Amino acid sequence: MLLGIILALLAGSLVSLQNIFNNKVNVHVGSWTTTALVLGLGFAASFTLGLLFEGKGMFDLHALKLWYCFSGLIGVGVVTCMVQGINRLGPTFGVSISMCAQLGFALLFDSMGWLGLDKVEFTFKQLVGVLVIVGGILVFKLGGRKKQSQENAQNSLGAV
Template identity: 60%
Template sequence: MLIGLLWALLAGSLVGLQNIFNNKVDERARTWTTTTLVLGLGFLASFLIGLIVEGGNLFNWQNMQPWFWFSGVIGVGVVFCTVNGIKLLGPTYAISIAMAAQLIFALLWDSLGWFGLERVPFSIKQLVGVLIVIGGIFVFKFGGLRQTRKAAAEGE
């Protein structure tokens, strides 16, 4: 379990870092250029590393549902939407909302057992956890609103 936690923490830090880099590319290029660059370089890197690590087994796709192959297409939506969300909302707010959406949909898909997942019974504890995260986003976004208005009023 500890190794799983470490992998998840590393994944979160890498996603945060990638979003910063993607945003910087998007400042100098258009969003579709950014999406193409990010996913194209990601394909190249994963293909080369996969060949080194797995060799010929990289192409062993037995017993895989063909519709799972479209996860890369979903990745296009992830990069495109994240880059535009950051552009319009700022990084912390956009990523917070994306994380909350991930939790909500993961809870839904786990509870329903969709997409080949083992069904996990829904519990109030899970719902409370998601609601706490969503509450944190509201605190983050609107918590300093009164102070901002007060500072703006004093500056007038």
């Protein structure tokens, strides 16, 4: 379990780092070029590492359901939406909203047993946990507005 936690923390940090890099690329080349670069380089790296670590075994796809292969198309949406969301909201707020959506949909998919997942009983504690995280993000984002508005008002008065 500890290794799973460490890997999940590492994945979260890498996703945040990737989102910042993607946003910087997007500033220079645009959204679709960014998406193509990100997914193209990701393909090249994973293909090379797959061959290195799995060899020919990486081409053994006989047990794979065809519709699972569409996750690459979903990746286009993920990269494009994250780049645009971060561009409009900033990294912290954009990633926070994305995390809430991930958590909410993961809870929904688990609870309903959709997409071949084992059905997990939905509990009130899970709902409260998701709502606490969403509330924390709202406090984080909206909590500084009053202070910032006061500072802007003082700066405006000082300029007059």
